[in-house]
Amino acid sequence: MLTLRNIDIHHGRIHAVKRASLHVRPGEIVALIGGNGAGKTSTLTTISGLHRPSGGEIVLDGRDITRAAPDAIVRLGLSHVPEGRKVFKPMRVEDNLQLGAYHRWGRRQRAAIAQDLDAVYTMFPVLHSRRTQAAGTLSGGEQQMLAIGRALMARPRMLLLDEPSMGLAPQVSREIFRHIRELRDRFGLTVLVVEQNARMALRVADRGYVLETGRIILQGPSEELLENRDVQRAYLGRDLDAE
Template sequence: MLRLRNVDLAYGRIQAVRRVSLHVGAGEIVALIGANGAGKTTLLTAVSGLMRPAGGVMEFDGGDLTRMQPDAIVRAGISHVPEGRLVFGPMTVEDNLLLGSFSRRRFGRRLDVRDELDRMYTMFPRLHERRAQAAGTLSGGEQQMLAIARALMAKPRMLLLDEPGMGLAPTVTKEIFRHVVELRDALGLTVLLVEQNARAALRIADRGYVLETGRIILQGQAGELLANRDVQRAYLGRDLDRETQPARAE
């Protein structure tokens, strides 16, 4: 569905991503993991059209994304849930959701979004309870649910999720990731997931890529990456060589 080939991305003279190639198949959850500054967010920014590649090709469902405008990319079927959630704080929960359907209501198309709102409220009952509340007064987990639901209001086929667990308690992160799996299973949604909590991301993903200083250094099935010693040592907080050494006698 999504295919990147030899993509280069730069901020002025600083090259952030170097010749990255990856693909995400329809109905997959693919995790992109790596340390801060590896280029993960930059890559999602480019896919959603907010940054132009310095080189390479980006394709979605056979169409060329490389020079498309962000609104056209949304209409093509890709929605981006940005790092930090970026909900409109003074606006109500429901008004935030309605903004998510803006691309579907343009150009004179009269589409009733009430069914879509009801579906979001069924999926995220807490948003229904708080629909008249200012988005800025929600908890971090509720704001993340709102950001995801707002993106879904555009009826995407693919969701770009940037650090959905950032700043959230482990139990809340687990709930958010459960929703991500439900979206894939119930709606057939395709997900490209950027997440620093590599263990949590790989546990729900089908496949994964490891990005380091702007380059893909490793890829594979999620289970294989979870079992990989280098990944465990660098991103999962474990040193298996040390764990398997016999304890020193005191």
């Protein structure tokens, strides 16, 4: 469904990602793990058109989107849940959700948008109970649910999730990752998730890639990466063994 071929990403003189190649098949959950500054967020923002690569090719469903605008990429079925949630804090929860369907507004789409809103509320009941509140009054976990719900309102076929557990308590993080699995198992979405909590990401993913200083150094089934001693030493850590 999604293929990156030899992608180079620069931020000024900084070569953030170096000839990275990866693929995500329809219906897969794929994890991209690595430390701070590895280039994970740069990879996602480049896929979604927020940053232009300096080389390489990005293909979505056989269509070259390397130079496509972000709104065009959303219309092609790819939604991005950014690092730090980026909800519109002064606005009501429901208004945030409806903004996710901005490209679908029109008389013919009103019923479908209302239906999708109900589906989001079914998946995240807490958002329904807080629908008239300002988004900034929600907890971190609730804001993450809101960010995912907003992305779902675009009716995507694929989601990019950037650090969904960032700043969340362990129990809340586990709940968010249960929802990520539900997005695939119940709704058939394809997911590429960037995450520093490597163990949690690999447990929910089918396959994974390890990005280190801008280069993909390892890839394979999640079970193999979880058992890889280099991955354990660098990214899993003894403090996560009790999870």
